[in-house]
Amino acid sequence: MILIGLLLVILFGYSLSRPFGNKFSVIEDLGLSYILGIGIFAWLMYSLSGLGLKITLGNYLTILILLITLFYLVFGRRFNIFAKLRKLLGGKVFEKREKILIGFIVILLVIAFVHAIYWPVNVWDSLVLYDFRAKVISEKGFFLQISRDFEYFAHYPPLTSLAHVWIYLLNGSNPRILYFLFFLAFIGVFYAKLRERLRRFSSLFLLLLLVSIPALLHHSTFSYTNLPYTIYLSLGFIYLHDFLVDKNTNSLKISAILLGLSTFTRQHEPFWLVGILLTL
Template identity: 25%
Template sequence: MLPAAILVTILSGFAIVNMIAVRFSMQEKLGLSFLVGMAFQTILMVLLDQLNIAVTPVSITAATSVAVAAMLPFLYRKRQHIITPVKVKGINGLWIVFIGFIVYIEYMNFTKCLYFPTYDRDSLAGFDTIGYIISREHTIRHLSIFQGDYMPSIHGPGSYITYAPMVQLSYAYVYMFGAETSKLIPALMFGFFLLAFYGAALRAIGTSGAAVATFFAMMTPQMLSWSSLSGTNVIHAIYASLGVIYFTLWFRKREQSMLSMGALLLGINAWCRSEGIVFIGACLFIMLIDAIIRKQYKALIECTLIAAAPALLWTLFMKVNGLYAEGIISTHLIVDGAKLKTIWDAMTNHYSNTIYYGLTFIGLPVAILLNIKSLIKEKDNIQLLAVILLSSFLYMFLLYQVTYTWDSINNVLAYSAKRFLFCFTPMIWYYVFSNGSVVTAFLKLDGLFAREKAITVK
């Protein structure tokens, strides 16, 4: 049952991706298929539960089949562009070496992920356990551990009851279909992410440059380490980074498919973790400025509706079903210099920590300096840089407004904030390698080493 369930997830995601962006490359479509498909399954699970239908393998499969069947007439009209050859142009020795490294390291990471059982504290205390119980009780809103008489502290600040549901429900999904471990989800997520990131990188970077960029995005030390665990952070980083990348790619050619895909992935990012709203806020602010300058607001409205939909769905679901916890965000502006200094010191320490993030946060200022001329004159990559900087500020402001009634500020900064920064590492490496000066350098390398004929894999 499990292989069939994974295949259904991939196919449903592939159908949705083609509905949105049928002209995307096959690398992008395949990479995004599982990422979008898994989010789609979890949304269906929430809707089924709200309709008082037991969340079981039969009901999920039936709902997925109905949804995909509804897409078929639209997909049929686009059938010539749905499955296309995978074109790899300008293969050279540099590309072969880095793709070889990526495949080998991901193989080791994938097998490590599946071999070791779930052991990280957050998963055992929340995500993995909640997913397993959902798979046995076939409900979310009436879950036994969400009842006050069973767990008196369930409505306290920081409770798992209000956590965005994507990860827990994806674990429940594979458990329902017979998985022995929830770690199949992070294993598949990271593998499909690498393919999607590479496909997106090909849009702005040369062949070998895309391979090198993917390698650096993959090799962020702490992110690679956590990609084999059952936490939410790497999964969240996957959606947040790809959402921002596709959103900013839209500014290059104004293709609707780019904006729609970016907005969808940004919406799923908040479906993974509530803090993901900082990326939505940063993107919409940049888009608002663009809309005011161009006096065109249709794209802004569409992006806002798509990106906000998953978070609004979960908020409504919690409201209707009495899933609540004490708030941890102050609704009035806090004035606390000592707290601000604590956050600033912790975050600057993270940014300079090469053990956690490798060269990521060193690469960003270096890339800005190398590209400063094009950045000023041609606004090269300015939207991506602006989103990175603005969302960093918004996250620190969010940390500042948290009341820390359930945990100490030092613990949150040392652990949660450290892992939140995983979201920025793929964005930064994409920025570094898609800068004009770096792209030019890699195109010269491609021209120097590339074979005369493109290789097409059918």
């Protein structure tokens, strides 16, 4: 059930990115699909909870399916992910040195994945706030209604907690897989952006450097807001850079959404203001 629920979120994110065109590579498409999907889905939970809709598995499965269907009916011609996957998997020949780099990247990702799924939520801030909120919300079915009575409950932005809620509604017990998927999606988008300007070997080498950064690798294995916030913020600036260089308004729109979601993850660091200043 968890796999189906996460696939629906990814498909939802893929649907959301269709209005921005169909020129993304498949790796960028898949990475953005998760990053946008889980963020906008959490925002929907928050917003609809404020309108009185109870947070239950049935309600949000229905909403996901209806929204995916609606986007498919409107942007059906841009739903070509399977054609892109066939193109990606067909006829790729890697040099020996590229295979070595890929091997190191895969080893690091496997280590992070095993660590993420083996240990339960065990870091303090998550135990007493992020994951605690998720367990209360998944049991009671509301967020804003509870936060009115407990100020601390709503003191921090709720994106990660609401993402945890989805795992618990799907009868899961360990939401840490979400953070590994954040990391995996991020390196996919990062590699795709590198490939727009660099050769494959150079892109893989820089990707290995990114994946091997201890802080990033470590944060992909536990449930703090630091990694999702860093991903939303950094990708927001990357797409903003694309807009400033190429004048593609779709890049600006994606940047605005990503920077907005960064404030829905953490609010104490006002780095998103830099994005506004750069566009003036």
